Amino acid sequence: MTTTTQNQACDLILFGTKGDLARRKLLPALYQLEKAGLLASDSRIIGVARDEMDKAAYVELVKTNLVRFLKKEPLDEQVWAILSAKLHYVAIDLTKTSDYQKLVAVVDIEKRIPVSYFATPPSLFGDLCRGLAEAGLAAEPSRVVLEKPIGHDLASSRVINDKVAEYFKECQIYRIDHYLGKETVLNLLALRFANAIFASNWDHNAIDHVQITVAEEVGVEGRWSYYDDAGQMRDMVQNHLLQVLSLIAMEPPARLDADSIRDEKLKVLKALRRIDHTNVQEKTVRGQYAAGFATGQAVPGYLEEEGARPNSKTETFVAIKVDIDNWRWAGVPFYLRTGKRMPKKHSEVVICFKPQPHNIFHETYRELPANKLIIRLQPDEGVEIQVMNKIPGLGESMRLQQSKLDLSFDETFKSQRIADAYERLLLEAMLGNQYLFVRRDEVEQAWQWVDGIINAWRNSNEPPKSYQAGSWGPVSAISMMARDDRNWDE
Numbered sequence: 001m002t003t004t005t006q007n008q009a010c011d012l013i014l015f016g017t018k019g020d021l022a023r024r025k026l027l028p029a030l031y032q033l034e035k036a037g038l039l040a041s042d043s044r045i046i047g048v049a050r051d052e053m054d055k056a057a058y059v060e061l062v063k064t065n066l067v068r069f070l071k072k073e074p075l076d077e078q079v080w081a082i083l084s085a086k087l088h089y090v091a092i093d094l095t096k097t098s099d100y101q102k103l104v105a106v107v108d109i110e111k112r113i114p115v116s117y118f119a120t121p122p123s124l125f126g127d128l129c130r131g132l133a134e135a136g137l138a139a140e141p142s143r144v145v146l147e148k149p150i151g152h153d154l155a156s157s158r159v160i161n162d163k164v165a166e167y168f169k170e171c172q173i174y175r176i177d178h179y180l181g182k183e184t185v186l187n188l189l190a191l192r193f194a195n196a197i198f199a200s201n202w203d204h205n206a207i208d209h210v211q212i213t214v215a216e217e218v219g220v221e222g223r224w225s226y227y228d229d230a231g232q233m234r235d236m237v238q239n240h241l242l243q244v245l246s247l248i249a250m251e252p253p254a255r256l257d258a259d260s261i262r263d264e265k266l267k268v269l270k271a272l273r274r275i276d277h278t279n280v281q282e283k284t285v286r287g288q289y290a291a292g293f294a295t296g297q298a299v300p301g302y303l304e305e306e307g308a309r310p311n312s313k314t315e316t317f318v319a320i321k322v323d324i325d326n327w328r329w330a331g332v333p334f335y336l337r338t339g340k341r342m343p344k345k346h347s348e349v350v351i352c353f354k355p356q357p358h359n360i361f362h363e364t365y366r367e368l369p370a371n372k373l374i375i376r377l378q379p380d381e382g383v384e385i386q387v388m389n390k391i392p393g394l395g396e397s398m399r400l401q402q403s404k405l406d407l408s409f410d411e412t413f414k415s416q417r418i419a420d421a422y423e424r425l426l427l428e429a430m431l432g433n434q435y436l437f438v439r440r441d442e443v444e445q446a447w448q449w450v451d452g453i454i455n456a457w458r459n460s461n462e463p464p465k466s467y468q469a470g471s472w473g474p475v476s477a478i479s480m481m482a483r484d485d486r487n488w489d490e
């Protein structure tokens with residue numbers, strides 16, 4: 001899988017180094033990589049923002065942010081001493097091409113691979129690529145790492161992708177979907193392809209339906225203007241949920257390399273049955289949270305959040321019944337559900353198997369519950385199988401109980417810290433492994449499908465259904481399942 005020498009030295013250029021993402025996620029991730037000894041000793045981190053600042057001030061700024069955002073652990077002074085020696089800073093206004101020349105004096109392409117991380121608004125990606133090219137930093141083996149969102153719809157994503165492609169080849173482009181960096185999402189590959197027990201039971205013969213839930217307890221968290229433009233469909237479904245769905249539904253890739261995996265994910269995205277004005281009512285539910293409760297506190301509704309525009313019809317909850325039109329998944333719906341201000345942070349995949357063809361326990365159990373494989377993505381990461389088991393004891397009748405085989409990551413891998421997604425993604429980008437990054441055709445195919453739904457919603461002009469903050473979304477999401485004689489796993 002590794003396409004470059006392990007731990008090859010890089011100049012990681014962190015555009016947007018003072019922004020929220022860099023402070024909360026990227027810098028702490030780099031610290032953890034240093035702590036784990038995974039940053040090459042010759043690598044450097046070159047922060048870029050607009051303010052003039054000398055190296056010492058930047059080092060101090062990074063330290064302050066680490067102390068704040070490392071959360072559970074204190075800053076280790078030994079690790080910090082090594083990491084801080086790798087830090088550099090350059091002030092650049094990304095809209096001014098001439099400013100990029102400042103990088104020429106700092107970046108050393110003879111000794112290190114330039115890896116440019118675009119933690120900036122996507123509207124700057126075009127300027128960034130041109131500036132890097134004019135500074136001589138676009139030729140292979142240079143790489144660029146792009147943050148989401150790649151566009152607002154198919155047309156705008158093509159504009160961004162075309163712009164980047166003017167300067168960088170696809171093999172140099174690393175599009176982030178941070179869900180692909182999560183331990184449990186990556187474990188889907190291990191679960192499916194390292195266990196024959198699942199491999200032979202992974203299709204319409206064995207599986208009744210699949211549920212994917214990504215629930216968040218938080219609301220829009222001061223990001224109202226960004227979020228109102230996006231909504232839950234663009235913010236979460238177009239990327240994270242469709243990536244998870246693709247990993248569950250794809251055919252076994254021939255090899256564990258980037259294009260083998262991405263080819264298979266793309267085929268799934270191409271097989272998603274179109275949802276448009278003819279079936280959008282039946283297949284989707286969109287909701288918006290009203291005032292309610294989170295962590296026992298009263299919280300405002302979406303329209304009362306700071307910066308809110310009255311009458312916004314943006315959805316904060318989506319449920320979709322997805323059909324995959326291929327041989328493996330014929331007649332097996334995938335139910336997706338994601339929302340803000342749900343009762344708790346809780347993401348899981350539930351594989352619901354078909355019932356037994358014949359019930360020998362029918363005298364005591366008219367219907368036996370079907371087996372479920374539950375993959376807990378976060379928190380409390382783990383894998384659980386629900387099975388029927390005999391209750392131990394003597395007696396004339398066989399008494400059964402639904403029990404679980406539970407593999408909790410916490411319990412099983414006690415001494416192993418679960419790395420944050422950004423640690424893994426930064427590391428893989430520096431190593432030159434693209435398998436956890438999204439290829440252009442995947443992004444565009446996902447947009448094409450999502451655009452169909454968003455257009456149908458827009459044309460119907462129906463407002464989203466209201467749900468109370470702290471609930472599992474609008475009642476219609478439950479009815480959508482009930483119509484199929486099923487219910488959400490809770």
Ligand SMILES: NC(=O)C1=CN([C@@H]2O[C@H](COP(=O)(O)OP(=O)(O)OC[C@H]3O[C@@H](n4cnc5c(N)ncnc54)[C@H](OP(=O)(O)O)[C@@H]3O)[C@@H](O)[C@H]2O)C=CC1
Nearest residue numbers: 016017018019020021049050093094119120121147148149
């Ligand atoms: N925050 C998050 O949790 C997530 C963010 N993202 C994506 O990551 C990207 C960054 O988000 P976020 O950190 O929240 O955004 P912020 O607004 O907090 O930060 C943006 C950064 O971009 C820099 N910037 C903006 N304009 C210019 C310019 N003309 N020249 C130089 N630098 C400029 C800013 O520099 P300056 O300090 O000089 O203003 C700042 O450092 C966005 O694409 C976002 O969608 C994706 C997932 C999650």
Ligand SMILES: O=C1O[C@H](COP(=O)(O)O)[C@@H](O)[C@H](O)[C@H]1O
Nearest residue numbers: 148178216218235236240347378
């Ligand atoms: O990309 C995004 O993801 C977060 C949720 O990420 P998680 O790792 O905490 O599950 C979401 O809150 C945000 O709106 C979205 O932009």
